[in-house]
Amino acid sequence: MREGDCKHYAGLYRAEACDAGVNLRELAGPGDGLALRLPCLKDFRDRAEAKGLPAASCPSYREPTDAEIEADRAEEEALFAESDRKMRLVMPVVAGCRKAHRGEVVDRDCPVCGAEGALRVGIASYNGHARVACKNGCVSFVE
Numbered sequence: 001m002r003e004g005d006c007k008h009y010a011g012l013y014r015a016e017a018c019d020a021g022v023n024l025r026e027l028a029g030p031g032d033g034l035a036l037r038l039p040c041l042k043d044f045r046d047r048a049e050a051k052g053l054p055a056a057s058c059p060s061y062r063e064p065t066d067a068e069i070e071a072d073r074a075e076e077e078a079l080f081a082e083s084d085r086k087m088r089l090v091m092p093v094v095a096g097c098r099k100a101h102r103g104e105v106v107d108r109d110c111p112v113c114g115a116e117g118a119l120r121v122g123i124a125s126y127n128g129h130a131r132v133a134c135k136n137g138c139v140s141f142v143e
């Protein structure tokens with residue numbers, strides 16, 4: 001979320017309805033180059049202007065306030081910190097499995113939620129890549 005962009009924009013994968021419920025495909029109208037016909041992001045508007053296309057407009061366009069930008073940034077930082085905390089707990093378990101259980105799938109106690117045997121760790125025999133997931137949803141990744 002940043003200045004110059006609509007706070008309702010949630011990505012083109014949400015083209016059927018942004019956070020304000022606007023159908024971006026309908027707003028843009030028919031034709032190729034959906035992003036070039038949307039007013040949601042400064043980047044879209046700049047690219048359309050560079051191609052000499054008419055500016056699109058949306059009745060729900062709202063830029064975030066400074067407070068909303070700050071809250072969004074703080075939320076992202078908190079999410080990152082939480083993810084980092086979990087990885088620091090889980091990676092030693094994965095490293096141990098990589099040494100002792102290559103080519104196997106083993107269940108370990110999850111160091112994040114503490115549930116017995118909840119962390120499933122699979123180590124590929126050919127390259128040592130790990131597939132890791134807690135059945136309680138704490139972590140899930142491939143490395």
Ligand SMILES: [Zn+2]
Pocket residue numbers: 110111112113114115118134135136137138139
């Ligand atoms: Zn867990």
